[in-house]
Amino acid sequence: MSLRNHFLLDPNVVFLNHGSFGACPRPVFEVYQQWQRQLEHQPVQFLMTRVFDELRVAREVLGRYVNCSADDLAFVTNATSAVNLVARSLPLGAGDEVLATDLEYGACDHTWQFLSQKQGFTYVRQHIPLPATTAEAIVAALWAGVTPRTKVIFVSHITSATALTLPVELICQRAQAAGILTVVDGAHAVGQIPLDMAAINADFYTSNCHKWLCAPKGSAFYTPIPAPNTSSNHWW
Ligand SMILES: Cc1ncc(COP(=O)(O)O)c(C=O)c1O
Known part of the structure; x- marks a missing residue:
């Protein structure tokens, strides 16, 4: 049996855009409907x-x-909501900087841009030259945008337009050493690549289960920011 028969997709369409919203296989969809009936x-x-x-x-x-x-772990309806949730809860203001790449997803990019105008912090979209050759080269390109005012680094795990996997483990490690909060948009990660939250060690990580994990629409998760620790030098 071909994989196509496991999906509810229109058989007359060659469906190549799994990345936007995913597609739910029949057995998953049936269990999803059983839950709705139980509710x-x-x-x-x-x-x-x-x-x-x-x-x-x-x-x-x-x-x-x-x-x-x-x-x-907390469930949310999608990665964009989760990024909004964390971005809107951080006490960022004039003099602070949020560093991202120029490869970020539009809705998340707009969120940071909107908040930077509203709250007075600076949103920096650091250019990452493509094609990227090594993880170290990507980290170095990103780090060229770090200043003493950088409070948050926001990066995709797998970028939307190019599908480039960013070395988030290295980025988070270096950011942590510098006292910078990390927010990782892993919308395309879970189900597509092996994912180890402990190894990545981001302060905040979100991923969509409805994309590559093939869960029903509106299934996503985030790992929340740890509770403030007064004995650390964290600013948030
Ligand atoms: C990198 C990235 N982040 C976030 C999203 C948004 O996903 P959602 O609309 O489910 O929040 C996408 C969508 O394709 C994406 O590519």
């Missing part, structure tokens, strides 16, 4: 009591897959 069968009981245990199970399964504690 509609007993809406109050489902949403006020059962849902929390069921979400915990889902977070534990996903946590094992991405090497992260279930307690550090």
Whole structure:
């Protein structure tokens, strides 16, 4: 049986854009509908009591897959919401800088640009020369944009337009040593490449399950910013 038959896609269309919204395989879609039926069968009981245990199970399964504690995972509807959630919660203002690459996804780029105008910080879109040859060259190109005012580094794990995988592990390591918060947009990562949250060690990481993990639409997660630690030199 060809893979095509596992999907609900129009058989007359050669579907090449899995990246935008993903496509849900039949067996996954059927289980998704079973859940919707269970919810509609007993809406109050489902949403006020059962849902929390069921979400915990889902977070534990996903946590094992991405090497992260279930307690550090929260579900959101998409990566853009998660980036908005963190960007809008940071106390950034005049004199602060947020450093990104010139390869970031439009909606997330717009969020940082909008907030920079509203709150008075500077949003820097650092040029990454392409084709990128080594991880070190990418880090060096990005680091040319770091200044003593850089508070946040925002990067995609896999970039939208070019599908280039950025060396987020190296970036986060170096940023942490410099006291810079890291926000990683891994919208295309989970299900496409092996993902190890502990190894990446970003302060904030989000990924869409509805793209390459083939989950139903509106399935994404983020790993939240750790609670403020007064004994550290963190600024957030
Ligand atoms: C790098 C990147 N980030 C974020 C998104 C946005 O995903 P969503 O619309 O599910 O939030 C995309 C969409 O393709 C993307 O390529």
